[in-house]
Amino acid sequence: MKILVTGFDPFGGESINPAYEVVKRLKDNIAGAEIIKLQIPTAFNKSTEIIVKNIEEINPDYVLSIGQAGGRFDITVERIAINIDDARIPDNLNQQPIDKKIDENGESAYFATIPVKEIVNSINSKNIPASISNSAGTYVCNHVMYSILNYAHKNDLNIQSGFIHIPFLFEQVMNKKNTPAMDLDSMITAIETAIEVIIFQKKA
Numbered sequence: 001m002k003i004l005v006t007g008f009d010p011f012g013g014e015s016i017n018p019a020y021e022v023v024k025r026l027k028d029n030i031a032g033a034e035i036i037k038l039q040i041p042t043a044f045n046k047s048t049e050i051i052v053k054n055i056e057e058i059n060p061d062y063v064l065s066i067g068q069a070g071g072r073f074d075i076t077v078e079r080i081a082i083n084i085d086d087a088r089i090p091d092n093l094n095q096q097p098i099d100k101k102i103d104e105n106g107e108s109a110y111f112a113t114i115p116v117k118e119i120v121n122s123i124n125s126k127n128i129p130a131s132i133s134n135s136a137g138t139y140v141c142n143h144v145m146y147s148i149l150n151y152a153h154k155n156d157l158n159i160q161s162g163f164i165h166i167p168f169l170f171e172q173v174m175n176k177k178n179t180p181a182m183d184l185d186s187m188i189t190a191i192e193t194a195i196e197v198i199i200f201q202k203k204a
């Protein structure tokens, strides 16, 4: 089994993004599944272009994308992606789509095709705070989640995918008083736990 795991590069004035910091430290093999790690730019079009190219080359069973949700307290497993780009700030290639459909002919929304509740429960069982999120926002993260689900749906591919948002790292909040953060090791454990849940549901 192959699992493609993506993490974004830094954006919005940050010098690191916990997403790729976590992704690059994941084990290369989890419960017999090959973990393929990919850094993607925080850029609307480029990010999905790179993911689609990698999906075509690798032919993964799963695509799990990780992004930073600065200000959120816990690990949030996204339930749904919506067909809209509405950027609060320009992306890393200076694109700022406003109220723009991701795919004019796509569905309004897609549910994640990974077991979101089981993942949340399993992360919580390790005493790491996690919950379901019912909105991935309208920035590049939602765009990536929607685009992968849409791509698999339209091409009738047997690829399941989903998105997990993670909080800031402690080093990012040194000058942001009263902003939640989490340590890197807990985030790595959380994402590896999510991957284990995905693998075991497939084997079951």
Ligand code: PCA
Pocket (backbone or CB within 6 Å): 008, 011, 017, 019, 042, 066, 067, 068, 069, 136, 137, 138, 139, 140, 141, 142
């Ligand atoms: N978080 C942003 C985009 C890149 C990232 O890590 C988001 O939540 O849309």
